[in-house]
Amino acid sequence: MSHPHEHGHTHPHSHEHDDHAHSHGAHEHPHSHDHTHGDEPLRPALDLGVPDSELPPAELGRRNFLRAAGVLGAGVAATSFVGAGGLATAAATEASDAGSRRGHRAKSWLAGDHHIHTQFSSDGLYRVADHVQHANAYGLDWMVITDHGSAQHVKIGVEQVNPEIVAARGDFPDMLVFQGLEWNIPAAEHGTVFVHPGSGEVSVLKAFEAGYDGVVKSATASNAANEQLALQGLTFLQSAVGSRQVKDALMLANHPARKGIDSPHEIRAWRDAAPGIAIGMEGAPGHQAAGLPTPLGPGSGRGYYDNAPSSDSFAAYPPESYRTFGGFDWMTATVGGLWDSLLSEGKPWWITANSDSHSIYLDTAVRGPGDDFAANGKHADPINGPVPVTSNGDYWPGYYSRTHVGVGRRSYAAVMEGLRQGSVWVDHGRLVDELDVTVRSGGDGASLGGALVVRRGSRARVSIRIKPAHLPNWAQFIPQLKKVDAIVGSVTGPAADKDTFAAPQTRVVKSWDVTGAVGRDGWIELSLDLGPIGDQGVYVRLRGSDGKRLAAGVKGASVDPAGPAIDEIGKANPWDDLWFYTNPIWVLPRR
Amino acid sequence: MTTTTALATEVALVAGVDAAAQTLAQADLQAGAVAQALLASGMDPGGLAVLTHVVGAADHYPHVALSVRTERPLGAGLLLHIAETLAVADLSHAEQAEEIGLGSEGRTLGLPALARGALAAADELLHGSGGRAVCFPGGADLPEVLTVCELLDRSAIDEVRLLGGASEDWQAGPDARIRTRGHVRPCVRAGRLVLDVQPAADALVPFESPNPTPCCAFH
Structure with a gap:
């Protein structure tokens, strides 16, 4: 892997055999930042002028070791941060002051999916058009393209995917295709971030990713400074809308309980820092085929929910929280659980259901020749492979999971406003x-x-x-x-x-x-x-x-x-x- | 004869070790190396346990430390031997053994925050309030498939708990079959060593998967 940062958050231990590991002299005492002076250059791990994202893996490992040891930098957030929006107004207050928030009686429901990956994701496969034409055939009305934030995506993908999205809007006039990205929320899980189409859609997404993506900024670890960075990212989106760089922007937390790293206080902080921007979470994750039995299926947990607590996890979450219930995330599936504790506050926090489509169960497509994601920021176009792939765990957008949004008319703005208002219900397998x-x-x-x-x-x-x-x-x-x-x-x-x-x-x-x-x-x-x-x-x-x-x-x-x-x-x-x-x-x- | 009562209630010697593992996988490697070093020094495998503990949240850098339980005292020499074992590039980012936190009976060695981590790990095991066992009595040579009864009998695990509760299809009674997948990590809860299990294709499996799906994996 020539671009270790891209995956550095998931398995940093896999980069141990970097030959720079000890090239700077084992004699260097960890306290040496106190008595390094004169011309002696700091080794990179100790030079806090070098951001985490620019350190080779072994140096970053060493820096994190010293942080854990309490001898490098302060873990405590240096700046106090107040969301520009101030505290969210409780629904109760809001409603009492302004009369009832009626929720608009939906004239019609538009089915959609806000979590879809293309060949611009390191683990993606399909073209934008592959997803859009399947989603269209399976009855969706709106969809969001959400490739992973990464070093390649911020440099290449976020721009190159746009003309493909614009082309798909022309080719499939019945489909509303939003551009978004899957944000590596600093200190937490992934989240969908998307904006209203327009001249600012690429520049706002790109600036957001460059400034606030946890992988791009090497800020995935669960600590206070990274939690603040997440809030600053949401405030950035708020000001991008406020200053009319984009007409609208939304954030929803994806697979929130999968790894136990979206703590309750982080979810509340997102909601309260950017009410109306951070609006909810996946009630049901994607990858709904992942629990099908081997050898004809992936044999994993439904939704690929097969993880266990890590050092980044919120310690009070019970083991059950790492599994799905009836295909739904534990935060939503538990009556009297996390979602209900948010709703009991009287503040909006909505749920959705999406495909997280990367590679489709039993599809025959495989990556084409000449594939080099690290260099191109994009996988080669898929080609037809020899056999159906039984280890794929996903369904096409619209095939199994749907998020229904109530709208008065069919438009990008109406879908975003319907989501913001919580005029939303979800189903699996077209049950309703x-x-x-x-x-x-x-x-x-x-x-x-x-x-x-x-x-x-x-x-x-x-x-x-x-x-x-x-x-x-x-x-x-x-x-x-x-x-x-x-x-x-x-x-x-x-x-x-x-x-x-x-x-x-x-x-x-x-x-x-x-x-x-x-x-x-x-x-x-x-x-x-x-x-x-x-x-x-x-x-x-x-x-x-x-x-x-x-x-x-x-x-x-x-x-x-x-x-x-x-x-x-x-x-x-x-x-x-x-x-x-x-x-x-x-x-x-x-x- | 190995005991099958809870690890934490044993009259045994407990030490903490903090080499700032960033992931559980790295901590598991460290735990294996510590167990191996102790066994090589003549420690009785019957009484040996090595557990992982998440520590350091108060210092804003949560990471994973170890606790070690042995049946005879770990002298300063053996503790330092553990630290030396871990201060190699494949196991930690420590560059000298002296950096690694060690804690036993209130006394500590190593960089201050790691020494605190080591003590915190040891305290959790002593009080039976937490910890996840990588090495534990009877855990080393469990068969791939065995019954709940056999598991409780052969190992220091005190209890098997079924996630999501019992149903018509699934109970965790004595005759229920468990497929270990070669990865058994029971946790200490209220002084007892508890293995969470869940229903799977043909048997119960431990809650913790040997190879969990990383995010952004190509599925």
């Missing part, structure tokens, strides 16, 4: 065609992502209309929606402990067996009385499944009697375990 959820009180109402403010003591009722699949999905069967769950929690206000990931007052309050409940018009109609709204507001979110794999929830049967079961390693057929999730609606008492 359409849904309409409204909370009503008196004559007023709010839809997904909205907050309804009512007089204390007013009763509120949730009306739920669901249109289950009426056509076969891409595995050629018509999925059957079996059950729907309503999950309700109290709004307890901003968390005192930023690392809390429990919402003890949230539980499944009602489950419906909807077998045979479809009316003549194709819709299932349900309703739920939320009772009189007290001093604390409440929120409600929905979930449903084909009922094929159910288990008591992570917090026990009294909280979630029949939730998603933990996915089995090398034995997870994603088509036999389908779920949909909606984003919440809040009902808040007027002050």
